[in-house]
Amino acid sequence: MTPLLEVKELVKTYPGFRLGPVSFSVNAGSITGFIGRNGAGKTTTLKSILNIVHPDSGSVSIFGMPVRENEKAVKQRLGYAGGAVDWYPRKKISDIVGVTKLFYENWDDAEYKKYLDVFGLDPGKTPRELSEGMKVKLNLTIALSHKAELLILDEPTSGLDPVSREELLDIFTALRDRGVAVLFSTHITSDLDKCADHVTYIKKGMIVASDTKEAFIDSFAKDGIRPDLEEIMIACEKEDFREKLAR
Amino acid sequence: MKNLLVKEIRLSSHILTYLFLAFTAMTFIPGYPILISAFFICFGIFQTFQNGRETNDVLYTVLLPAEKRDAVKARFAFVCVIQLAAFVLFAVFTALRMTLLGDAAPYAENPMMNSNPVFLAFILIVFAEFNALFVGPFYKTAYKFGRPFIAFITVSMITVGVAEALHHIPGLGFLNTAEKLPVQFAALFVSAALYAALTASSCVKAQRRFDLLDL
Numbered sequence: 001m002t003p004l005l006e007v008k009e010l011v012k013t014y015p016g017f018r019l020g021p022v023s024f025s026v027n028a029g030s031i032t033g034f035i036g037r038n039g040a041g042k043t044t045t046l047k048s049i050l051n052i053v054h055p056d057s058g059s060v061s062i063f064g065m066p067v068r069e070n071e072k073a074v075k076q077r078l079g080y081a082g083g084a085v086d087w088y089p090r091k092k093i094s095d096i097v098g099v100t101k102l103f104y105e106n107w108d109d110a111e112y113k114k115y116l117d118v119f120g121l122d123p124g125k126t127p128r129e130l131s132e133g134m135k136v137k138l139n140l141t142i143a144l145s146h147k148a149e150l151l152i153l154d155e156p157t158s159g160l161d162p163v164s165r166e167e168l169l170d171i172f173t174a175l176r177d178r179g180v181a182v183l184f185s186t187h188i189t190s191d192l193d194k195c196a197d198h199v200t201y202i203k204k205g206m207i208v209a210s211d212t213k214e215a216f217i218d219s220f221a222k223d224g225i226r227p228d229l230e231e232i233m234i235a236c237e238k239e240d241f242r243e244k245l246a247r
Numbered sequence: 248m249k250n251l252l253v254k255e256i257r258l259s260s261h262i263l264t265y266l267f268l269a270f271t272a273m274t275f276i277p278g279y280p281i282l283i284s285a286f287f288i289c290f291g292i293f294q295t296f297q298n299g300r301e302t303n304d305v306l307y308t309v310l311l312p313a314e315k316r317d318a319v320k321a322r323f324a325f326v327c328v329i330q331l332a333a334f335v336l337f338a339v340f341t342a343l344r345m346t347l348l349g350d351a352a353p354y355a356e357n358p359m360m361n362s363n364p365v366f367l368a369f370i371l372i373v374f375a376e377f378n379a380l381f382v383g384p385f386y387k388t389a390y391k392f393g394r395p396f397i398a399f400i401t402v403s404m405i406t407v408g409v410a411e412a413l414h415h416i417p418g419l420g421f422l423n424t425a426e427k428l429p430v431q432f433a434a435l436f437v438s439a440a441l442y443a444a445l446t447a448s449s450c451v452k453a454q455r456r457f458d459l460l461d462l
Contacts, residue, residue: 074312096258098257099257
């Protein structure tokens with residue numbers, strides 16, 4: 001199967017931080033959790049995929065097209081939502097959507113109305129009047145109304161209460177069942193336990209592993225005991241501050 | 248490109264950008280450095296840049312299926328639309344001052360700049376300065392606008408000073424009257440060409456910068 005998203009040898013260097021080389025892929029109709037600690041390079045990777053940040057080297061293909069040369073065509077078919085980003089917080093949702101839909105060839109007003117209804121969004125409200133969970137749902141509504149085939153979500157569950165998080169994960173699962181691919185970054189490993197098919201784990205700018213969730217967990221099994229994702233992450237990342245402080 | 252311009256008007260722009268067009272009426276104030284009104288028009292446009300930063304306009308725009316270069320071009324187009332709307336108002340008010348109000352006492356004894364084609368030429372020069380010193384350099388970061396705006400304030404104020412001083416130089420008194428109109432219209436034509444050239448080159452440079460920018 002040709003991957004929907006393919007990242008190859010992506011490298012981006014900042015003063016004091018180097019990302020990569022990063023390689024992984026996302027298939028259609030799958031949920032990929034992109035995990036790592038805060039500052040591990042998740043957002044830089046996602047921004048590089050979207051050409052918001054320019055990598056020093058490497059390549060990104062989406063829908064079989066190199067993103068750099070086909071940015072406009074690629075963005076017609078994908079949706080992006082950052083964690084707590086507000087677009088035009090004081091404009092009405094109906095005004096924002098009224099402009100946004102002009103850019104999408106596949107915009108479907110009937111779908112838009114359906115998702116407004118499903119998510120309980122009032123188009124007369126402004127983004128600043130929405131809770132964090134509703135903001136993510138608004139971004140999803142926009143993405144799904146132009147029939148996005150790939151959703152790239154940067155920490156969509158951060159700051160959400162447990163019920164909203166659970167609801168969002170249910171939505172991801174339903175979308176996957178309809179053939180939509182979801183790539184979402186998170187440091188909340190329990191999100192992945194519930195819905196991810198694949199896990200890509202990044203640590204200090206480097207990919208530690210990228211595999212199906214089962215194979216990923218199996219690779220960390222010891223003496224027949226399979227740890228959960230949280231145990232894996234803690235085992236890989238935890239620094240011994242007691243020892244450091246004792247020096 | 249058309250959709251991006253619609254986005255500029257409906258989502259990105261700030262109401263003050265439009266309201267500040269009323270400053271064109273400063274053309275009628277006697278005994279006042281009326282060229283300052285061109286600065287106020289640009290200050291109104293500046294509010295849209297400030298609004299854009301507060302509302303994550305740049306990031307929203309680059310996530311749309313549109314060329315980044317077109318996003319810059321659309322912003323320049325929006326700026327030019329506002330400036331040209333202001334210019335039309337300035338031109339109408341100038342025509343009124345030169346015809347119906349031509350003999351009005353406050354203007355006959357006006358020690359400061361009168362409105363005439365040379366005044367309109369200076370308006371375009373201030374607008375060109377805004378586009379070259381503020382709008383273009385803003386796209387070095389698409390975030391920081393303090394330094395470019397200070398550069399514009401400095402140069403535009405010097406321009407106002409020069410414009411006010413010129414007609415006091417012996418032989419150049421006609422610059423503040425309705426005399427030698429062919430010369431005045433030639434100055435207007437030259438400044439219009441300067442406006443077009445500086446705006447276009449600033450736009451091209453900004454497009455290149457913005458394309459390479461990490462947001």
